[in-house]
Amino acid sequence: xxxxxxxxxxxxxxxxxxxxxxxxxxxxxxxxxxxxxxxxxxxxxxxxxxxxxxxxxxxxxxxxxxxxxxxxxxxxxxxxxxxxxxxxxxxxxxxxxxxxxxxxxxxxxxxxxxxxxxxxxxxxxxxxxxxxxxxxxxxxxxxxxxxxxxxxxxxxxxxxxxxxxxxxxxxxxxxxxxxxxxxxxxxxxxxxxxxxxx
Amino acid sequence: xxxxxxxxxxxxxxxxxxxxxxxxxxxxxxxxxxxxxxxxxxxxxxxxxxxxxxxxxxxxxxxxxxxxxxxxxxxxxxxxxxxxxxxxxxxxxxxxxxxxxxxxxxxxxxxxxxxxxxxxxxxxxxxxxxxxxxxxxxxxxxxxxxxxxxxxxxxxxxxxxxxxxxxxxxxxxxxxxxxxxxxxxxxxxxxxxxxxxxxxxxxxxxxxxxxxxxxxxxxxxxxxxxxxxxxxxxxxxxxxxxxxxxxxxxxxxxxxxxxxxxxxxxxxxxxxxxxxxxxxxxxxxxxxxxxxxxxxxxxxxxxxxxxxxxxxxxxxxxxxxxxxxxxxxxxxxxxxxxxxxxxxxxxxxxxxxxxxxxxxxxxxxxxxxxxxxxxxxxxxxxxxxxxxxxxxxxxxxxxxxxxxxxxxxxxxxxxxxxxxxxxxxxxxxxxxxxxxxxxxxxxxxx
Numbered sequence: 001x002x003x004x005x006x007x008x009x010x011x012x013x014x015x016x017x018x019x020x021x022x023x024x025x026x027x028x029x030x031x032x033x034x035x036x037x038x039x040x041x042x043x044x045x046x047x048x049x050x051x052x053x054x055x056x057x058x059x060x061x062x063x064x065x066x067x068x069x070x071x072x073x074x075x076x077x078x079x080x081x082x083x084x085x086x087x088x089x090x091x092x093x094x095x096x097x098x099x100x101x102x103x104x105x106x107x108x109x110x111x112x113x114x115x116x117x118x119x120x121x122x123x124x125x126x127x128x129x130x131x132x133x134x135x136x137x138x139x140x141x142x143x144x145x146x147x148x149x150x151x152x153x154x155x156x157x158x159x160x161x162x163x164x165x166x167x168x169x170x171x172x173x174x175x176x177x178x179x180x181x182x183x184x185x186x187x188x189x190x191x192x193x194x195x196x197x198x
Numbered sequence: 199x200x201x202x203x204x205x206x207x208x209x210x211x212x213x214x215x216x217x218x219x220x221x222x223x224x225x226x227x228x229x230x231x232x233x234x235x236x237x238x239x240x241x242x243x244x245x246x247x248x249x250x251x252x253x254x255x256x257x258x259x260x261x262x263x264x265x266x267x268x269x270x271x272x273x274x275x276x277x278x279x280x281x282x283x284x285x286x287x288x289x290x291x292x293x294x295x296x297x298x299x300x301x302x303x304x305x306x307x308x309x310x311x312x313x314x315x316x317x318x319x320x321x322x323x324x325x326x327x328x329x330x331x332x333x334x335x336x337x338x339x340x341x342x343x344x345x346x347x348x349x350x351x352x353x354x355x356x357x358x359x360x361x362x363x364x365x366x367x368x369x370x371x372x373x374x375x376x377x378x379x380x381x382x383x384x385x386x387x388x389x390x391x392x393x394x395x396x397x398x399x400x401x402x403x404x405x406x407x408x409x410x411x412x413x414x415x416x417x418x419x420x421x422x423x424x425x426x427x428x429x430x431x432x433x434x435x436x437x438x439x440x441x442x443x444x445x446x447x448x449x450x451x452x453x454x455x456x457x458x459x460x461x462x463x464x465x466x467x468x469x470x471x472x473x474x475x476x477x478x479x480x481x482x483x484x485x486x487x488x489x490x491x492x493x494x495x496x497x498x499x500x501x502x503x504x505x506x507x508x509x510x511x512x513x514x515x516x517x518x519x520x521x522x523x524x525x526x527x528x529x530x531x532x533x534x535x536x537x538x539x540x541x542x543x544x545x546x547x548x549x550x551x552x553x554x555x556x557x558x559x560x561x562x563x564x565x566x567x568x569x570x571x572x573x574x575x576x577x578x579x580x581x582x583x584x585x586x587x588x589x590x591x592x593x594x595x596x597x598x599x600x601x602x603x604x605x606x607x608x609x610x611x612x613x614x615x616x617x618x619x620x621x622x623x624x625x626x627x628x629x630x631x632x633x634x635x636x637x638x639x640x641x642x643x644x
Contacts, residue, residue, distance in 0.1 A: 052517060149479065156490070177527065
């Protein structure tokens with residue numbers, strides 16, 4: 001199963017393209033709604049990240065549960081902050097969830113158990129399973145372990161594709177900006193003239 | 199190679215999981231969910247979602263039929279390729295058409311049936327499906343499947359089937375042409391199942407049990423139209439369910455599990471179910487092991503889970519980092535410009551360009567961004583604001599162009615992306631690209 005680590009599959013490419021398309025649409029829609037120039041760096045980053053996540057979820061379709069969770073979370077945060085371009089409420093929600101999960105994690109460990117290896121192992125596994133649920137979007141829904149693992153697999157694969165797409169986009173933009181900076185003659189006439197203006 | 203199985207494979211289980219999905223807990227039917235979200239304030243973020251082909255749980259079956267056919271054909275092809283890696287059976291023509299696909303899958307199912315029955319021959323069989331337990335010989339499931347699959351495969355039954363439409367849509371359903379001949383045939387065959395398909399799906403879906411044969415099965419909703427042939431259908435379903443087991447697959451529902459106990463092991467119902475569950479989990483852990491890099495030596499659930507969590511967190515952090523990077527970059531809004539990346543002449547220009555290195559990043563930003571006007575601040579704020587004002591300038595042409603820049607694998611690597619790399623051209627070699635990119639970053643950013 002070593003082949004699983006290669007990412008040049010035909011369908012993974014299709015997914016990445018879909019993701020990219022969605023990402024661009026989302027960013028455009030977001031900029032139309034709320035000018036990026038008015039946001040701070042962190043808000044911009046959050047906007048880009050949420051666009052990327054939404055794009056990934058939308059491109060994934062309905063084959064798994066995590067896309068729904070991502071979309072639901074994004075919808076909730078959007079509806080609460082549309083006017084102000086701020087995500088304080090979602091931040092608060094995130095913090096609240098984190099606290100809740102910390103409590104949940106401490107809970108089972110509070111009891112004193114016999115130090116049998118099986119119990120210890122089981123406790124460890126349970127704790128880690130809860131941590132995994134926290135990390136996978138939508139993982140805290142009532143899922144049995146097998147389906148949680150399946151969700152995790154699915155999510156990992158698509159997350160990797162998302163990282164790949166974002167990396168390529170950032171590289172492309174980097175190259176492009178350097179090209180335009182150092183070789184203005186090679187670019188479009190309009191931009192060249194605008195560069196002359198400075 | 200194997201990872202690509204993941205993408206399409208994920209679609210099929212959705213069909214199976216669709217039923218418990220929709221009936222269990224917080225998840226509303228996906229079509230309604232996303233459609234509702236699309237129309238809500240969220241609509242601004244996903245304006246395309248409303249118009250996308252989202253599954254309608256009880257919706258237009260006619261259109262669903264057509265869509266589903268195309269997708270199913272395409273997805274079938276994927277499944278064939280997925281299966282071929284695991285079962286050493288020759289799946290020669292993934293896109294040869296619906297009939298051939300069905301035949302290929304029928305063969306695989308037959309083979310699986312024979313494997314399952316051989317494996318269990320020495321042992322006690324405990325559970326049986328409510329609809330008899332036919333001999334899972336190789337021939338009958340294959341034949342039945344072939345017969346049923348022509349009509350049934352593309353049948354758009356209730357939720358489970360429809361959910362496949364959207365799920366496989368995301369994987370570039372290029373199989374429209376293939377599907378068209380089958381559409382006519384299937385429109386006749388799709389008779390009963392709408393209402394009953396859910397029940398049938400739930401009944402016929404099998405939890406793994408046969409974890410030994412770790413091969414993916416076709417989605418169980420393929421089976422539902424074959425209710426007309428229940429006897430053969432069961433053997434079918436068993437084999438298919440075992441096949442389906444392979445990677446991303448449905449969670450178990452409380453239906454009957456056909457399991458063969460191993461020799462000398464308890465055949466108690468609880469322990470069998472427990473064993474089935476454990477086998478499933480361990481199988482998935484193995485798959486995850488192959489996914490997460492560097493986990494080949496780790497044995498043990500807790501450690502493996504640890505690694506998985508770390509990996510997912512690291513990927514998420516990468517996404518955050520990259521999005522931060524993207525948000526601070528200047529998009530240089532010129533959608534026609536991307537063509538230059540594919541021209542060899544640019545290479546010379548960039549070579550020259552990299553020779554002299556300017557410090558004035560801000561000046562570069564401001565001159566390059568026509569919208570920014572005269573922005574002379576050196577703070578990141580202003581840079582980012584000017585850059586992202588440019589973001590709004592992405593227009594309809596951008597996606598295609600950006601795809602060409604970003605160079606998703608089927609294209610030649612634009613020479614501009616590797617200005618230092620004299621030797622290699624084209625040939626997507628990610629590692630080289632990464633190195634080149636890092637080098638270029640180091641040079642460009644003082």
